Amino acid sequence: MGKVLVLNQDYSALSVCTVPKAFLLVYMNKAEMLAESPRHFLRTVSNEYPMPVVIRLNHYIHLPYRGVVMTRHNIFRRDGNRCQYCGTHDHLTLDHVMPKSRGGKTTWDNLATACKRCNSRKGDLTPEEAGMHLKQSPFRPSFLMFIRDFSGLAADEWMPYLGAKDRAYQ
Structure with missing residues (x-):
């Protein structure tokens, strides 16, 4: 199953979670679904539900600065x-x-x-x-930039919430 982008109440990117976790948050009214998969659905014996791709939490979560771990x-x-x-x-x-x-x-x-x-x-x-030249100078990616450009997780539906592809987030 895919991954879901989780946004804070103010629409800032917070994390990435599994589809079952995101569905549970939406089902329990702790989050709202902002984008769903046009091709995939969650099915039970008697119902069919849209599969979340982007959700937004109903209450703001205060987190300290989130950086990308250097590994x-x-x-x-x-x-x-x-x-x-x-x-x-x-x-x-x-x-x-x-x-x-x-x-x-x-x-x-x-x-x-x-x-x-x-x-x-x-x-x-x-x-x-x-006498060797770097193709790209090393830099510290921001959390948003890392999710959007380097993680390999970002779905097309996430892009409006992750911003334009540039280095303005550093």
Whole structure:
């Protein structure tokens, strides 16, 4: 079954949940359905219900700042599972753009996906010193940007609630 975008009462993206969880929230009047699947339905023995795609909670949920957790997997997703130097999908590793030995930190802004060959070639140099150019500079994605552009979960029906595809959310 698919995933459902959950919006807070003010229409800000809150999370992603399963279809059964979303249906239960709607059924118990804790949320309203804003978008439903045109092709899929939830069926019981005697009834058919629309399958939720986007729901909005009826009460505002206060949450602290939500960021994307920096993990190897999430950095690969951000970079499209491609080496940021040569573009290959094979033998991927993480590269510190500014090498750790020269004070580079393990942060979103300093880590890029690199294949073993390019990472080894770059070694303890910066990309400029090694004569290598990044296809995209590393950056910290926002929660909205990550759901919309990198998670692989976003349905077309989610886009009006996740904003235009740009880096204004950073």
